[in-house]
Amino acid sequence: MRLTLLSIFAALSITAMSQDQTVTDLKNQSSRTIKKDAADTTVKTWKKGGVYGINVSQGSLSNWAAGGDDFSLSVNSVLSLFAFYKEGKHSWDNTLDFNLGYVNTTSLGSRKNDDRFDVLSKYGYALNSKLNVAGLFNFRSQLFKGYTYSDDSKTLSSNFLAPAYVLLSPGLDWKPVDGLSIFVSPSTVRWTIVKDDSLSSVGAYGVEPGKTVETEIGAFATVNYLKQFNSIVSYKGRLDLFANYRRNPQNVDINFTNVINVKLSRILNLTYSLDMIYDDDVRLFGETEKGARMQLKSIVGLGLQVRF
Secondary structure (H helix, E strand, C coil), X not given: CHHHHHHHHXXXXXXXXXXXXXXXXXXXXXXXXXXXXXXXXXCCCEEEEEEEEEEEEEEECCCCCCCCCCEEEEEEEEEEXXXXXXXXXXXXXXXXXXXXXXXEECCCEEEXXXXXXXXXXXXXXXXXXXXXXXXXXXXXXXXXXXXXXXCCEEEEEEECCECEEEEEEEEEEECCCCCEEEEEEEEEEEEEECCXXXXXXXXXXHCCCCCCEEEEEEEEEEEEEEEECCCCEEEEEEEEEEEECCCCCCXXXXXXXXXXXXXXXXXXXXXXEEEEEECCCCCCECCCCCECCCEEEEEEEEEEEEEC
């Protein structure tokens, strides 16, 4: 009897131990983490995206004692795209900015108040973690005709490829912190193009009268800064400086663009942009209309913005 009881107890113990081991093995197998083979890992070399925003405002007056335009309509749109490549020591940064604005009022009629097309492409080879030897290409123009207005007359002042600026520049690109890039070149070629006959005939934008292209050699620097302060406020700025070795190198051309975005909701956005331009070859100001001046453009808009 005792032998029988011992045999039964031993059999039950072995069975229980086997079940415990089976359960343990199942737990271990179910909790394993599946690891990727290093050879199957794909490195993301491109970072692409952009933002599109449109602001629309409209107003109307009827029997308004304080005065004003009976009707006004303003539309401003901004498209900004980027594609950044990075692999090993090689990098390639590409940006496209396109601004277009239109305003219509009873007293002034229809006219554009913003028109800018800007492509920047920069290739870099890393010398260390923050310094690259680089080559830069920039194309800047506008798409539609622009006019200067005085009293009841208007005068053509710009057109597609009139002016346009093409710039080629080898140099050094320093990136001390994320979002900041400082490119410097002591030897840069810039072409100013005026393809409109009426503008080139009067030597607009520094091009010799009757010609359509002016070639300049000089020093160039550009500072690009992109900062996301928090989930609501962001800033994008770019400062271009160019000094023409052949003519008045002390009069440095300046192109400074600034955009501040305030995100109010998922698609509603408040935007403030400030552009500052000084071009020593653009002499349309002063009593004789033959002087260069700092040009300013400021736009505040509330509208829809989509990121992708």
